[in-house]
Amino acid sequence: MPISLRLAWRNLWRHKRRTWLTTGAMVFSNVLLVFLITWQYAMYGMMVDNSLRMLTGHFQIQHPAYFDKPRIENSFQLSKSTLEALENQDGIDVLVRRSEAFVLASSRERSYGIQIIGVEANKEASISSLPGLLKDGRYLQANEEQIEIVLGSRLAKNLKIKLGDELTLFGSAKDGSTAAAIATLVGTLETGVQEVDRNLAFIHLEDFDAIFAMEGEIHRVVALTPSVDSVxxxxxxxxELGEDVVVRDWNKLLPELKQSIQSDMASSWFMYSVLIILVAFSVLNTQLMSVLERTKEYGIMMALGLNTLRLASLVLLEALLMALLGLLLGIGLGLIVVAILGQTGVSFPGMEEMAAEFNIPSRMYLEIDLRSAMAGPLLVFSASILAAIYPVLRLRRLRIVQAMRAP
Amino acid sequence: MFKSLLQCSGLLLCLILLSLNSHTLLAQAAEPPTESTPEIQAKAILKAAIDNWRGMSSYSEMTMRIHRPDWERSVSMRGWTRGDKDSLVRVTAPKKDIGTGTLTLDKGMWTFSPKVNRVIKVPSSMMNQSWMGSDFSNKDISKADEIVHSYSHKLTAIHEQDGHKVYEIEAIPHEDAAVVWGKQVIRVRDDHVMLSEAFYDQDGILVKRMDTLEIQELDGRPVATRQRMLDIEEEDHWTEIILHTVDFNIELADSVFTLSNLRNPRD
Amino acid sequence: MNISLLSQLAWRNLWRNHRRTFIMLSAITIGVWAMIFMTALMRGMVDQMVENGLNTFTGHIQIHHENYLDDPAINNSLPYPGPELIAELNNSPAWTTRVRVPAVVNSERESRGVMLMGIESEKEKALSFLADSIVEGRYLKAEKEKGVLIGKKLAEKLETELGKRIVIMSQDPDNNIVDVGVRIVGIYQAELRATEEQFIFLDQGYTQKILGIKNQISEIETREENFRDLAARKTVIESKLEQNQKIQDWRHLNKLLAATLGMMDGFVLIWMLVVFIALSFGLVNTLIMAVFERTREFGLMLSLGMKPRLILSQVLFESLFLLVLGLTLGTGLAWLAIKPMESGIDISVVAEGMAKMGVGATLYPSLETRDILTANLIVILLGVSASFLPAFKASRLKPIEAMNVN
Incomplete structure (x- = not known):
């Protein structure tokens, strides 16, 4: 084998320019694919991560009926020990409890029906990005006498209240009794997404429990794991947590997230395949040329006793070597590009608006991820080998005498 | 996601009281002229009832029982009504809800909670919830006079039951009435006690029904003292209103139906 | 040697190794096809986004009360335009006004929060998708209309249907609750489900009567000649407005749309260049091989006195023919591929995700002449330049050495 290998290698470099050009096509598309796919997956990752880090988390524990009918009475209780056991389980980073209710929020001027969320204020920041998006004032703090509330900036504006002003909450409690409370605005949040900023309202879970007569019951346990893939x-x-609860993962909780990724993926891969096909044609052409032009040489080799199979493997080996060269150089250069862009960050005009819509930052810092870096180049590699099959098949038609007479 | 929450007990009770009134008042209405058509009879019954109803007032004490497959809850209340628009209701039990009140005037609805000591005006987006998780939708009850004003009525049957004549009136909402039902069928006894009210959707399918379970003599006249609203489409969901006392035609000061009385009860 | 002879020679040379030419031709064809086809798809998508976006009650220019966009309450409304403003608005190809307030609709079993639109039914036709999208029943009559138009999806959610009544609740400027029963006279279907769930339509006069806002509207919307250039129109209209009225164009009202449209041209060009570069490696390679094969021949020609310039031209001609053939085939194929799709491609498989982008379940590719021209120009110009190197090499061969190659 080493002999064939050396032979194949030498054959490749008999036509330096041709080999380089073919390899160049591979390297070009590989670098491009490494960059694009890394970018693409980084963006998906970010979209998923940022969307999930708003409120959803990686998975949630809920009352079985809560997903379809988020009514206040569809709540559940998990004992402290169960919660602690879960939190200590490998693969779960954080667990937080939340409750939600629909209330009438009234200031002196205005009233709006809003969804209010009771949160564990000290832990919430470790699972949600929202506490970090403070516009004014501060987030909820533990051990305060008054009932604190944090609102979306637009909601606060529409209610016409400022920090320190009071807001009346009015709704019905879990037992059907009247739930009413006066809360003091301590901070406002701004996500930049209008719809969110018009609807957010957070209070302490303890306050929520008291106002809505939850008696320790909650609506969600939200959990974060090290990564979405491990969910x-x-x-x-x-x-098994009991009959009264179910576990739902982020796919179930936010189905449109995965769908928008899938549709984007479909169109991207269409473009990638066009690139890969073009490279394959380039390889096909090169290999075919190199087979045709060496007809005479092959004739002689066969006359000397080399069988078609050996000859075919020799030609395939050439293609393999070339594809390998393209693969290695492509990945190598691609990774360098990604590494540089990882330092400088990538942005393009219009990205800011996209970013607001899809929950991604407006400048992306790429990170090297071998899996996404390999995907494109490996496909180019396989396509190149496949493309070499046709020229190899042609070898079978070679007739020794005619071949030797070839120009 | 809009949760059931609205604090419009006043309306609910208002409806019940007003309908009590109206049915009671049928007594004072002339007996339907026997020679005319059923349509005209029905109209005549209701017209007379409405004419007599205006300016009427009442005071009552009652309990509401909300029943669900897995829980049940009772709320006791006192209510005042005047005419077909004004009503005031105040919760007397359970303890945590004492003092919670609702005032309904011609165009608005206000709710008061002693917990926060605030009066809040209820916006339209909140008008649509079922009340306190009961089987009364605010839509049915927020316009108590609607059953008279916004429908055309038809006397569809008269039968005998327990020695009483029972009138069956079919009420179909007017084109622009703020009513979602296709029709309502009301059965009234000749002593003007309402026996049932059935709510049909626009395909004629029964959606919910209010039945009178007990009738007693209060303040000198027969009154439905226990009524149950049954949700036909959800099993074991119902709400009962139990009337303990009622005084009709009492003197009520204008100050009863005011925001300040809602906030600081003077009774 | 004249051009016709030169090109004849090049043409024949092209077919001396027809297999190689075919392979290269197919590569160019696929590349050009991909350039044009993909661009048509992307353009179709963006066109649709823009069209949908502007058609969905955004228009080109809108005028509101200055607080309306932050707080779309009934109190933040403006009076129906006076004669002076109307005169100015009439200079736009189309304009209309709307009442747009939040409301709740109820059926027997369900209730939903919606946006209640009080429209001028005749004028509205020129501005939004609505009039053309009625799938059941009819559009709103111009006069004495008390019926409501609702979206198909909303009808499903409410468990109601054409001909049934629903109840609309909202509030008047004094915060009093107003409600009314209305009959569904028409059901519309929009590209986006969210739209179908969000908007219901009543006659404007009737809406104003229900809400108790005589002559008040929430917004004025215009459609202009060219949605890309609105600055001048904005200034003119703005001069006719009251102090507390604010004029904005669609770029402001829908920032994502504006950004996407802005990115599109750049993206198309980059895509074409990328495909071309991938293609050019093969092209140059083929030419180099073609030249290499004929080294002896070129040597002979040179030694017979043929000018290097003609050799260069001959190779360039070969490449040009190859490119033109590939372009013709690629463009033709792209056209053939797109033509039958012009009535729309069903992408409902991924529609849920696309909806976020403002694209419906059907994609309409848009084949634009300028994109075809760009693709062809890129391929011809860059293709010929890329061929320059092998051609130049051929023309610089030393006759003696070249003739001695095997």
Whole structure:
């Protein structure tokens, strides 16, 4: 084998320019694919991460009926020990409890029906990005006498209240009794997404519990894991929590997130395949040329006793070597590009608006991820090898005598 | 996601009281002229009832029982009504809700909670919830006079039951009436006690029904003292209103139906 | 040697190794096809986004009360335009006014929060998708209309249907609750489900009567000649407005749309260049091989006195022919591929996700002449330049050495 290898390698460099050009096509598309796919997956990752880090988390524990009918009475209770056991389980970073209710929020001037969320103020920042998006004032703090509330900036504006002003909350409690409270605005949040900023309202979970007569029951336990990819396997390991609760992963909670990724993926891969096909044609052409032009040489080799199979493997080996060269150089250069862009960050005009819509930052710092870096180049590699098959098949038609007479 | 929450007990009770009134008042209405058509009879019954109803007032004490497959809850209340627009209701039990009140005037609805000591005007977006998780939708009850004003009525049957004549009146909402139902069928006894009211959707399917379960003599006249609103489409969901006392035609000061009385009860 | 002879020679040379030419031709064809086809798809998508965006009650220019966009309450309304403003608005190809307030609709079993639109039914036709999208029943009559138009999706959610009554609740400027029963006279279907769930339509006069806002509206919307250039129109109209009225164009009202449109041209060009570069490696390679094969021949020609310039031209001609053939085939194929799709491609498989981008379940590719021209120009110009190197090499061969190659 080493002999064929050396032979193939030498054959390749008999036509330096041709080999380089073909490899160049591979390297070009590989670098491009490494960059694009890394970018693409980084963006998806970010979209998923940022969307999930708003409120959803990686998975949630809920009352079975809560997803379809988010009514206040569809609540559940998890004992402290169960919660602690869960939190200590491998693969779960944070767990927070939340409750939600629909209330009438009234200032002196205006009233709006809003969704109010009771949160564990000290832990919320570790699972949600919202506490970090403070515009004015501060987030909820523990151990305050009064009932504190944090609102979306637009909601506060529409209610015409300022920090320190009071807001009346009015709704019905879990037991059907009147739920009413006066809360003091301590801070406003701004996500930049109008719809969100018009609807957010947070109070302490303890206050929520008292106002809405929850008696320790809650509506969601939201959990964060080290990464979205580990959720599926993790969920299989979660112990049975009882009949009153179900575990729902982010896919179930935010189905449109995955769908928008899938549709984007479909159109991207269409473009990538065009690139890959073009490269394959380039390889096909090169290999075919190199086979045709060496007809005489092959004739002689066969006359000397080399069988078609050996000859075919020799030609394939050439293609393989070339593809390998393209693969390695492509990935190498691609990674360098990604690494540089990881330092400088990538942005383009219009990205800011996109960013606001899709929950991504307006400048992206790419990170090297071998899996996404390999995907494109490996496809180019396989396509190149496939493209070499046709020229190899042509070898079978070679007739020794005619071949030797070839120009 | 809009949660059931609205604090419009006043309306609910208002409806019940007003309908009590109206049915009671049927007594004072002339007996339907026997020779005319059923349509005209029905109209005559209701017209007379409405004419007599205006300016009427009442005071009552009652309990509401909300029943669900897994829980049940009772709320006791006192209510005042005047005419077909004004009503005031105040919760007397359970303890945590004592003092919660609702005032309904011609164009608006206000609610008061002693917990926060505030009066809040209820906006339209909140008008549509079922009340306190009961089987009364605010839509049915927020316009108590609607059953008279916004419908055309038809006397569809008269039968005998327990020695009483029972009139069955079919009420169909006017084109622009703020009513979602296709029709309502009301059964009234000749002593003007309402026996049932059925709510049909626009395909003629029964959606919910209010039945009178007990009738007693209060303040000198027979009154439906226990009524149950039954949700036909959800099993074991119902709400009962139990009337303990009622005084009709009492003197009520104008100050009863004011925001300041809602906030600081003077009774 | 004249051009016709030169090109004849080049043409024949092209077919001396027809297999190689075919392969290269297919590569160019696929590349050009991909350039044009993909661009048509992307343009179709963006066109649709823009069209949908502008058609969905955004228009080109809108005028509101200065607080309306922050707080779309009934109190933040403006009076119906006076004669002076109307005269100015009439200079736009189309304009209309709307009452646009939040409301709640109820059926027997369900209730939903919606946006209640009080429209001038005749004028509205020129500005939004609505009039053309009635799938059941009819559009609003111009006069004495008390019926409501609702979206198909909303009808499903409310469990109601054409001909049934629903109840609309909202509030008047004094915060009093107003409600009314209305009959569904028409059901519309929009590209986006969210739109179908969000908007219901009543006659404007009737809406004003219900809400108790005589002659008050929430917005004025215009459609101009060219949605890309609105600055001048904005200034003119603005001069006719009251102090507390604010004029904005669609770029402001829908920032994402504006950004996407802005990115599109750049993206198309980049895509074409990328495809071309991938293509050019093969092209140059093929030419180099073609030249290499004929080294002896070129040597002979040179030694017979042929000018290097003609050799250069001959190779360039070969490349040009190859490119032109590929372009013709690629463009033709792209056209063939797109033509049958012009009635729309069903992308409902991924529609849920696309909806976020403002694209419906059907994609209409848009084949634009300027994109075809760009693709062809890029391929021809860059293709010929890329061929320059092998051609130049061929023309610089030393006759003696060249003739001695095997």
């Amino acid at each position: 599926d396997t993790l969920l299989t390991k979660i112990p």
